[in-house]
Every structure is written in structure tokens, then in C-alpha cells.
Amino acid sequence: MAPTQLALLVLLLPLASAAIIALFLRRQGALASYLSVGVCAGLAVAAFMLVFSNQRFTAAIDWMQLGGLTISLGFKFDDLAALMLVIVAIVGLAVHVFSLGYMHDDGSRGRYFGGLSIFMFSMLGIVFADNLFMMFIFWELVGFSSWLLINHYMEKQSAADASKKAFIVNRVGDFGFLLGIIWCYAALGTVNLGEIAMKVQGGSVIATAVPLLLFCGAVGKSAQMPLHVWLPDAMEGPTPVSALIHAATMVAAGIYMLCRLEPLFAAAPAALDVVMWVGVITAIYAALCAITQSDIKKVLAYSTLSQLGYMVAAFGLGRLSETQEVDGGKVKVLLLAGAGAAMFHLMTHAFFKGLLFLGSGSVIHGCHHEQNILKMGGLAKRMKFTFATFTIGVLAIIGTPLLSGFYSKDSILLLAFEKNRLVFGLLAFTAVLTSFYMLRLWKLVFLGKSRSEESHHAHESGFSMLLPLILLAVLAIVSGWPEVFDREIFRGVFTELLDGRYHEHGHHVVLITSLSVVLVGALSAYFFYRSEEKDTLAVKVPGLFGALALLKASPDEIYNYYVAKVQDRFALVINFLDQIVLSRVIIRGTAGFVGLLSLGARALYVGSLHAYVYWFLAGAALVWGFAAGIF
Amino acid sequence: MNIGLNEYLILSALLFAVGFLGVLVRKNTLVIYMCLELMLVASTIALVAFSRFNGTLDGNVFVFFILTVAAAEVAVGLAIIVALFRKRGTVQVEELNALKN
Numbered sequence: 244m245a246p247t248q249l250a251l252l253v254l255l256l257p258l259a260s261a262a263i264i265a266l267f268l269r270r271q272g273a274l275a276s277y278l279s280v281g282v283c284a285g286l287a288v289a290a291f292m293l294v295f296s297n298q299r300f301t302a303a304i305d306w307m308q309l310g311g312l313t314i315s316l317g318f319k320f321d322d323l324a325a326l327m328l329v330i331v332a333i334v335g336l337a338v339h340v341f342s343l344g345y346m347h348d349d350g351s352r353g354r355y356f357g358g359l360s361i362f363m364f365s366m367l368g369i370v371f372a373d374n375l376f377m378m379f380i381f382w383e384l385v386g387f388s389s390w391l392l393i394n395h396y397m398e399k400q401s402a403a404d405a406s407k408k409a410f411i412v413n414r415v416g417d418f419g420f421l422l423g424i425i426w427c428y429a430a431l432g433t434v435n436l437g438e439i440a441m442k443v444q445g446g447s448v449i450a451t452a453v454p455l456l457l458f459c460g461a462v463g464k465s466a467q468m469p470l471h472v473w474l475p476d477a478m479e480g481p482t483p484v485s486a487l488i489h490a491a492t493m494v495a496a497g498i499y500m501l502c503r504l505e506p507l508f509a510a511a512p513a514a515l516d517v518v519m520w521v522g523v524i525t526a527i528y529a530a531l532c533a534i535t536q537s538d539i540k541k542v543l544a545y546s547t548l549s550q551l552g553y554m555v556a557a558f559g560l561g562r563l564s565e566t567q568e569v570d571g572g573k574v575k576v577l578l579l580a581g582a583g584a585a586m587f588h589l590m591t592h593a594f595f596k597g598l599l600f601l602g603s604g605s606v607i608h609g610c611h612h613e614q615n616i617l618k619m620g621g622l623a624k625r626m627k628f629t630f631a632t633f634t635i636g637v638l639a640i641i642g643t644p645l646l647s648g649f650y651s652k653d654s655i656l657l658l659a660f661e662k663n664r665l666v667f668g669l670l671a672f673t674a675v676l677t678s679f680y681m682l683r684l685w686k687l688v689f690l691g692k693s694r695s696e697e698s699h700h701a702h703e704s705g706f707s708m709l710l711p712l713i714l715l716a717v718l719a720i721v722s723g724w725p726e727v728f729d730r731e732i733f734r735g736v737f738t739e740l741l742d743g744r745y746h747e748h749g750h751h752v753v754l755i756t757s758l759s760v761v762l763v764g765a766l767s768a769y770f771f772y773r774s775e776e777k778d779t780l781a782v783k784v785p786g787l788f789g790a791l792a793l794l795k796a797s798p799d800e801i802y803n804y805y806v807a808k809v810q811d812r813f814a815l816v817i818n819f820l821d822q823i824v825l826s827r828v829i830i831r832g833t834a835g836f837v838g839l840l841s842l843g844a845r846a847l848y849v850g851s852l853h854a855y856v857y858w859f860l861a862g863a864a865l866v867w868g869f870a871a872g873i874f
Numbered sequence: 875m876n877i878g879l880n881e882y883l884i885l886s887a888l889l890f891a892v893g894f895l896g897v898l899v900r901k902n903t904l905v906i907y908m909c910l911e912l913m914l915v916a917s918t919i920a921l922v923a924f925s926r927f928n929g930t931l932d933g934n935v936f937v938f939f940i941l942t943v944a945a946a947e948v949a950v951g952l953a954i955i956v957a958l959f960r961k962r963g964t965v966q967v968e969e970l971n972a973l974k975n
Contacts, residue, residue: 850971852906856898 246298249289250318253328254371256286257363264357272352276343279356283339283363290332294325301437303373312428319373319436323586326733327370327499330590331492333718334597335363337711338487341601344707345483345608355395355481362388362488369496375424375434375457378500382420382460385493386413392488393480405476412473416463423456427507440506454507454514457500458521465497465551468525472798474548478540482604485540490547490600491593498554498589502582509562515581519559523669526552530676532795534683535788537778539603539616542684543596546640549673550592556670557655558585560662584654586736587723591647594722595639598715602633605708606688609701616687618695620774625701628709630689632716637685639719641678642761649757650723657753671756678764683772691774882923889916903955903965914944 244252260282268275303317339359346352365388368381386409394406428434430453431442443449461467466474477489488494501508501518508515529548536542563580607614609626623630639648652674659667693699703709772779781788847858868874889912896909918937925933959965 852967852970853898860898 246293246296246300246320247302247318249293250302250320250371253286253289253293254364254367256282256289257360257367261357261360261364264353264360269353269357272349272356275353275356276346279360280339280343282360283336286363286367287332287336290328293320294329299325301373303435314376315374315435316377317373318371320371322733322736323499323502324370326586326590326736328367330495330593331363331366331370334487334491334593334715335366337597337601337715338483338491341486341604341708341711342481342483344705345604346481349481351395355392358388358391358395359484359487362392362493366492366496369499373436375427375436375439378503379417379421379424379460382417382464382496382500385488385496386410386417386464389413389477389488389493392484393477395481395484396479399479402479405473405479409473409477412470413463416459416461416470419456419459420461420463423453423459426450426453426456436503439504443506443510449507449510451511451513454504454511455517457504457507458514458518461497461501461555462521463497464500465494465555466548467497467521467552467555468528469798471525471529471548472802475541475544478538478544482540482600482607485544486597486600486604489544491597494547494551495554495589495593498551498558498585501555501558502586505558505582508558512561515559515561517559519556519561519663519666522552522555522557522559523666524552525549526556526673527669527676528552528794530673530680531791533680534676534780535778535791535795537617538614539606539619539684539688540600540614542616542680543599543603546599546677546680547596549677550588550596550640553652553655553670553673554585554588554592556666557581557588557658560584560655560658560666563658563661580658583736584651584658587654588651591639591651591719591722594715595636595646595648595719598632598712598719599636599640601708601712601715602629602636605629605704605712606633606701608704608708610697611700613695613697616684617776617778619688619693619698620691621689621693622698622701623689626703628703629712632709632712633689634685635716635719637681641681641765642674642757644758646720647718647723650725653753653757656757660753671760674757674760675764678761679768682765682768686769686772687774694774694776879923879927883920886916886920886923889913889919901966901968903958903967903970906967907951907955911944911948914940 260279263278264275268278299321301317301319301321303315305313306316307314339356342355342359346355349355362385365381365384369378369385372378372381390406390410393409394402396402397406424434427439430449431439433439433442463470474489474494478485480489508518526549529545529552533542533545533549536545558581561581605626606619606622606629609622609629610619613619635646639646642649642652656667656670656674659670693701775782778788847854893909893911893913893916896912897906900906900909918940921933921936921940923933925931925937955965958970962970964970
């Protein structure tokens with residue numbers, strides 16, 4: 244099969260599945276789930292054939308011709324897209340299989356699996372898209388499917404609110420994204436990713452606002468400050484959805500989009516700085532918030548925010564020029580180190596965070612939908628497989644040596660060390676916090692005694708839920724290894740990656756830092772927290788806990804204040820203008836005036852022949868007078 | 875007394891005025907109709923007079939056409955009035971206001 248056909252197959256399989264489920268299988272949950280999982284397995288196989296046959300191509304058809312603007316639909320399948328495709332396919336398949344067990348007793352499984360399929364279609368559309376307009380279409384489609392799946396338990400008010408919040412907050416970012424696309428078209432005359440790169444590298448000057456507006460889209464979708472507020476709330480959705488959409492793939496789409504537009508950002512260093520600082524602030528802020536959370540999914544949600552901040556910061560660090568020895572001579576080369584490190588961390592994060600979320604799903608399922616970690620405890624004995632895989636996930640995310648997170652985090656820290664020492668320090672501090680809150684979570688959930696009926700009667704999950712955990716656990720260990728993960732396949736992403744091979748001088752400092760931060764964070768959390776029903780930090784240092792909780796709540800408070808006090812009042816004024824001025828005065832007024840005229844005109848219509856003759860006479864006199872020049 | 879163009883035109887104008895006043899003041903449809911015909915004939919007198927004093931036949935030709943069309947019109951108009959009378963039992967215009975409302 245030609246690679247283009249294979250790519251079309253990968254893209255359209257989940258759409259077909261979603262259509263069949265929506266049209267015929269809404270009441271047949273079991274059939275719908277098998278169809279969706281089968282299709283996902285099929286697309287994963289096709290995606291692997293596509294990626295590992297080592298074919299890279301671009302193909303496009305014209306879709307719409309609007310004056311000078313041609314909107315095309317097409318595939319840009321390079322190494323970057325191939326890497327993303329592999330991530331989406333693997334995590335997608337794991338989540339589909341996990342959902343078989345997790346959603347087994349759900350009454351509306353048809354809707355759930357239909358939603359998963361439409362999400363896979365939309366996400367793959369972003370992966371393949373060769374121009375910004377096509378990307379924007381699928382960008383909105385993932386927003387829609389995210390809304391659909393957060394809203395799965397729609398009889399719960401909080402779930403309905405969370406889905407609305409996610410959608411509306413994303414609209415804010417997407418508005419900037421759309422403006423950026425339009426401006427990009429106005430400035431460069433093209434929205435095709437390849438042509439943008441060529442024009443920018445050809446020396447076209449680009450306004451800083453263009454990459455910044457495009458970055459707005461990533462701020463919304465990847466939940467960066469200040470639009471991060473939707474992601475913790477989105478945890479109202481089913482846990483596998485949180486794993487797939489709100490940890491591994493959709494929220495990473497923002498980073499992926501940035502990497503697709505790397506040349507554009509590289510041409511505007513000021514924009515790149517903004518991107519970097521947004522990422523750094525988000526990373527630290529979210530890590531601080533995660534410490535106070537007692538809901539297992541919320542801890543992971545803030546952790547996701549923090550890791551996404553890491554990736555954005557890595558991207559913002561940008562390119563690095565350095566001298567390499569090639570064939571005996573010294574050559575100065577420019578490495579796309581920022582994008583490479585961001586994508587590397589995106590990959591390892593997708594695996595270990597997918598694993599952690601699915602592990603938390605297994606815990607929640609086992610504990611009869613208890614989500615409060617302060618009420619868990621002692622699950623290590625009752626859920627052995629979940630415990631083992633979750634532990635691997637925790638070790639990977641905090642950056643234990645030889646696990647995937649260590650390598651990707653290391654490449655980011657190394658780049659930060661080379662480019663900006665302040666950012667390096669802040670990111671290292673974030674790493675301390677990361678290992679602190681992850682160890683807290685791990686200890687409270689799995690160690691000690693069980694602190695509630697639910698966790699006391701916890702049971703291990705079924706085979707269909709353990710299999711994805713094991714798959715992702717293996718990947719969370721090995722996906723960082725250069726030997727195991729064949730970097731030749733994804734040459735375009737990883738040859739630019741900064742690792743210890745080229746940087747002997749910086750590497751020892753970075754290595755020692757990253758090892759010590761893991762130890763400091765992990766050990767302090769391990770010895771500090773006790774297996775009690777109250778948060779140890781809240782008991783011992785209530786001031787600090789309160790400050791952190793305030794930090795967590797304040798953006799929501801600010802938005803609430805803004806919406807209630809500013810936006811609603813503005814809406815009141817607009818409403819007044821609409822209701823009174825526009826609707827009453829202008830529209831009703833005009834109608835009333837015409838009505839008044841017609842009242843007079845109606846009086847002339849008396850039905851008597853003589854009256855008409857007199858009017859005729861008057862008319863004739865008027866015409867005569869006009870002809871005679873009297874008027 | 876020498877009869878010239880002016881006298882003919884004055885006669886025509888007077889006849890026209892009589893016809894027009896009749897249309898204005900009379901209530902019976904049949905009479906109004908006759909007054910209309912009177913106005914038509916008054917205008918033909920003017921046409922014939924112009925034709926005579928200009929020495930051309932244009933006006934006369936016009937008159938032939940007007941008479942022909944007027945004859946056809948009378949046939950239709952009288953038929954309508956007869957039908958109206960059969961239907962409503964009256965031809966007084968103030969009672970024929972069914973088109974209003």
C-alpha cells in the first residue's frame with residue numbers, strides 16, 4: 244500500500260468507527276466498545292507500518308479557493324509527525340484497552356467509545372496536518388471531543404461545569420491562535436508549514452506578535468499560565484480519558500504545534516523568551532499547587548501542568564550553536580535543541596504520565612471510586628500489579644537514573660544550563676517539588692494502613708486493565724534509552740537533541756544536580772508525610788499549606804471576580820444597548836414610524852369611486868402644475 | 875359670425891367639462907359611464923377640428939381608431955354593468971364598495 248493511502252487509512256479508521264457508533268451502536272455498549280478498540284488496534288498497526296517502513300512524504304489536495312487563498316488538506320509526514328503518531332497510537336491503544344475494563348459497568352459506553360474514536364480521529368488530524376488552517380480545524384475537533392468526554396458523567400453538575408469551563412477557556416486561546424494564523428498568512432502569504440519554514444529561513448522578517456499569537460493556541464490547549472485553570476477541573480471526566488486526552492496527547496498538542504513552527508519562533512527571539520518564561524512559571528506554579536491536593540487525579544493533573552511547563556520552557560530555550568568535530572575539522576552547527584528536548588520529554592511524559600493516570604484509574608476502580616488519597620493507604624498489599632507499575636511511573640517522573648524521565652529531563656536541564664542559568668535553577672527547583680509531591684502521593688496511597696472502608700476492601704483490577712499498565716510501564720522504563728529507542732527512525736527530531744555526547748563540561752554539574760534534586764525531594768517527602776487522615780503539612784505548618792492553597796485557588800478567584808464584576812457588568816451594558824436602544828428605539832421605532840405612515844395611507848382607501856376620482860383630479864392638477872413649472 | 879378653430883375647441887372643452895362633472899357628481903354607474911363616453915367624444919371633436927385646420931388626415935385617422943375602440947369598450951362596459959345589476963340589484967356607486975376591507 245502506498246504510504247499516502249496508509250496514512251489516510253490511519254486517519255479515517257477512527258472516523259468510520261465514530262460514525263458507525265453514533266449512527267447505529269448508541270444503545271449497544273458492548274459492540275461499540277469492541278468496534279472502537281478493534282479500530283484503534285488496527286490504526287496502531289497501520290501507524291507502525293507507516294512509521295517503521297521509514298517513509299516520509301508530503302501530499303495535499305486543494306480544498307477551497309478563496310480569492311488568492313487556497314486552503315488545502317494534506318499530510319506532512321516527517322520525523323516529528325512520525326514520533327507523535329507513535330505516541331498517540333501507543334497511548335491511544337493502551338487507553339482503549341484499559342477502558343474496556345474501567346468502563347465495563349457504565350450505562351452509556353456507546354457514547355464513551357464513540358467519543359474516544361472521534362478524539363483519535365481529531366488528534367491524528369493534528370499530527371498529520373500540513374498547514375495551519377487544517378491544524379486549526381482538528382484543533383477545534385479535539386476541543387470538542389475533550390468537551391464530550393469530560394462531560395461523560397453529565398448528570399453531575401460539576402462535570403457539566405468542568406466541560407464548559409474547558410471549552411470556554413480553550414476558546415480564549417484559540418481566538419489568539421486564529422488571529423495568529425491570519426496574521427501569518429498576511430505576513431508570509433502562506434499557511435503551509437513547509438513554506439513558512441522556507442520563507443522564514445529565506446530571511447522574511449516576521450513580527451514578534453505572529454509567533455506570540457500562535458503561542459496563545461498552545462497556552463490554551465497545553466494549559467499554560469494563565470489559561471491553566473481548565474485542566475485540573477477536567478479531571479471530572481473518566482480516568483482513562485484523563486490519561487489519554489489530559490495527560491498524554493491532546494494537551495501535548497500545543498507543544499507539538501510549537502515544534503512544527505520552530506523556524507517561525509526561531510526568527511523571533513523575543514517571542515521565544517516569552518514562551519520560555521511562561522513555561523518556567525507554569526512548571527513551578529503547578530508543582531507548588533500539586534503539594535496541597537488530596538484528590539489523586541488532581542495531584543496528577545497539576546503534575547501534568549508542571550511537566551507541560553517543562554516542555555514549553557525547553558522549547559523556549561531555543562536553538563544552540565556549538566562547535567562539533569566533523570572529519571577532523573571544527574564546524575559550527577546550529578542545533579534545534581529546544582524543540583528536540585521538548586519532543587523528547589513529550590514522548591517520555593506521554594508514557595509515564597499515561598501510566599500514572601491509568602494506575603490511578605486502577606486504584607480508583609479498586610477503591611470503589613474513592614479518589615481522596617488521605618482516605619486510601621495500604622494498597623500495596625491489595626493491588627500488587629498496580630503498585631508495581633505505579634511505582635515505576637513515579638520513579639520515571641521524578642527522574643530516577645536509567646528510567647525514561649531521567650534522560651528527557653536531563654536533556655532539558657542541560658540545555659537550560661547552557662543557555663540560561665536562572666532558568667536552570669528554577670527548573671531544578673521544580674524537579675525537587677516534583678519528586679516531593681509524587682512521593683507524597685505514592686506513600687499516602689500505597690503505604691501505611693488503609694484509612695477507609697473503601698480502601699480496606701480494595702481489589703486488584705482485571706486483566707484488560709493490567710495489560711496496558713504493564714505495556715506503559717515497560718515503555719516508561721525504556722523509552723529514554725538511546726539503544727532501545729531507535730533514534731535513526733526519528734532522526735529529524737533526535738539528532739538535534741542535546742545529550743552528554745557533546746557537552747562534557749556542563750554535564751557533571753547537571754548530572755549531580757538532577758541526582759541530588761531527586762534525592763532531596765523524594766527523601767524529604769518520604770520522611771515528612773505520615774499515613775494519616777490529615778495532611779501532615781496542613782497539621783505541622785498550616786501557614787505554608789494555607790499559602791499554597793491560596794496560590795492554587797487565586798487564579799480561579801481572579802477569573803470569578805473578573806467574570807462577575809467586570810464581564811457581567813459589561814454584558815449588562817451591552818444588553819441594555821441591545822434591548823433598549825437597538826431593539827426598542829431603532830427597530831421598533833422604525834417599524835412604528837412606518838406604521839404611522841400606513842395609518843394615514845389606509846385612511847385614503849375608502850372604497851368610494853367618487854373619492855378616487857377626486858384624488859385622481861388632485862393628481863392630475865399636480866402633474867399639470869409640475870408641467871407648467873409652478874413647483 | 876365666422877366659425878374658427880377656437881370655437882370648435884371651446885365646444886370640445888365644454889363637452890369635456892360636462893362629462894367630467896357628470897363623472898364627479900352622479901351616483902348611477904350607467905350615467906357615469908355615459909359621461910365618460912361624452913368626454914371621449916369631446917376629445918374626438920378637438921381632433922377632427924385640428925385635422926381640418928391643419929389640412930392633414932392624421933386626426934381623422936385617430937378618431938376612427940378611438941370610435942372603434944370605444945365601441946368595443948361600450949360592449950364590455952355595458953355587459954359588466956348589466957352583470958353587476960343582476961348580481962347586486964343596484965348600480966349606485968356608494969353601494970358598490972365591496973372591495974373595501
